[in-house]
Amino acid sequence: RPGEAGSRGGGERAWPGRGLCGRPARSAARALGVRERQPGRRGQRALTRPGCLPGTPARPGRRASLQAPLCPSWSSGAPGGTGEAARALVRRALGGRLGVGATGPGLGAGRSCSAAENGAASHERWLVIAVGLVRAYLAKGSYHSLYYSIEKPLKFFQTGALLEIIHCAVGIVPSSVVLTSFQVMSRVFLIWAVTHSVKEVQSEDSVLLFVIAWTITEIIRYSFYTFSLLNHLPYLIKWARYTLFIVLYPMGVSGELLTIYAALPFVRQAGLYSISLPNKYNFSFDYYAFLILIMISYIPLFPQLYFHMIHQRRKVLSHTEEHKKFE
Numbered sequence: 001r002p003g004e005a006g007s008r009g010g011g012e013r014a015w016p017g018r019g020l021c022g023r024p025a026r027s028a029a030r031a032l033g034v035r036e037r038q039p040g041r042r043g044q045r046a047l048t049r050p051g052c053l054p055g056t057p058a059r060p061g062r063r064a065s066l067q068a069p070l071c072p073s074w075s076s077g078a079p080g081g082t083g084e085a086a087r088a089l090v091r092r093a094l095g096g097r098l099g100v101g102a103t104g105p106g107l108g109a110g111r112s113c114s115a116a117e118n119g120a121a122s123h124e125r126w127l128v129i130a131v132g133l134v135r136a137y138l139a140k141g142s143y144h145s146l147y148y149s150i151e152k153p154l155k156f157f158q159t160g161a162l163l164e165i166i167h168c169a170v171g172i173v174p175s176s177v178v179l180t181s182f183q184v185m186s187r188v189f190l191i192w193a194v195t196h197s198v199k200e201v202q203s204e205d206s207v208l209l210f211v212i213a214w215t216i217t218e219i220i221r222y223s224f225y226t227f228s229l230l231n232h233l234p235y236l237i238k239w240a241r242y243t244l245f246i247v248l249y250p251m252g253v254s255g256e257l258l259t260i261y262a263a264l265p266f267v268r269q270a271g272l273y274s275i276s277l278p279n280k281y282n283f284s285f286d287y288y289a290f291l292i293l294i295m296i297s298y299i300p301l302f303p304q305l306y307f308h309m310i311h312q313r314r315k316v317l318s319h320t321e322e323h324k325k326f327e
Contacts, residue, residue: 123222210255
């Protein structure tokens with residue numbers, strides 16, 4: 001008979017639609033704790049465990065970038081603490097959306113996992129800085145000299161942001177390499193070459209101004225990236241991403257310029273990082289004049305970035321409003 005397995009004398013028979021010993025396939029699947037996927041457009045049927053069991057057929061119509069297992073760093077270990085809680089949330093959300101292709105994981109899914117992991121980790125880092133600022137303010141009762149409470153994590157996290165340039169270059173994060181490089185390098189320069197090198201400016205209120213602007217901007221930006229990868233982007237986060245920059249960008253730039261301006265007298269007095277003639281290399285460098293050139297460079301660069309974001313806001317939010325009206 002069709003589906004007969006083994007010899008007529010002692011072999012077990014597997015009928016179409018039934019498991020061994022005549023048990024229905026659906027009941028056997030339920031007994032094993034496995035859920036049965038509904039037939040796709042081509043009539044394929046697969047038994048998969050929740051969270052993508054390797055080796056199962058791919059669901060028809062799914063993109064290759066969504067048919068890959070979870071990131072290795074997320075697929076083992078129990079979540080613990082506030083840091084792991086964010087990763088666990090991303091892991092659970094991705095677990096219901098990513099599958100395994102018939103030929104193995106796709107390259108696009110690996111990049112999506114890496115981007116999601118990077119976004120969640122960066123979000124946690126800036127949350128640490130935000131919590132540190134709030135705790136220091138509640139303990140001191142004043143906003144003056146709050147920079148000392150978050151100096152070390154700010155230096156560590158912002159220096160680690162140099163990896164974002166590599167992520168953009170290799171395609172892990174869909175952002176412009178030029179804009180990312182300018183933003184990251186300018187912040188690293190301000191942290192180390194100005195604020196760290198000129199101790200006298202660390203107590204200035206302008207330092208707190210750009211730190212708060214950076215923190216809010218990055219928390220919103222990485223939340224936007226993470227929820228976009230999960231295909232569950234709340235409108236509030238999208239609106240904040242393309243609206244709050246109207247205030248945060250000028251606020252951050254003002255803090256940066258005021259901090260550099262406050263450092264100029266101390267740089268000139270100490271001759272910091274300056275090289276004067278004569279010397280054996282026949283080369284001179286005036287760090288004081290260099291900082292002035294940095295401040296002047298904000299004049300042509302800031303309006304371009306600012307109006308670029310204005311254009312993106314009109315494009316993204318107007319498209320969202322049209323989509324809502326259509327629905």
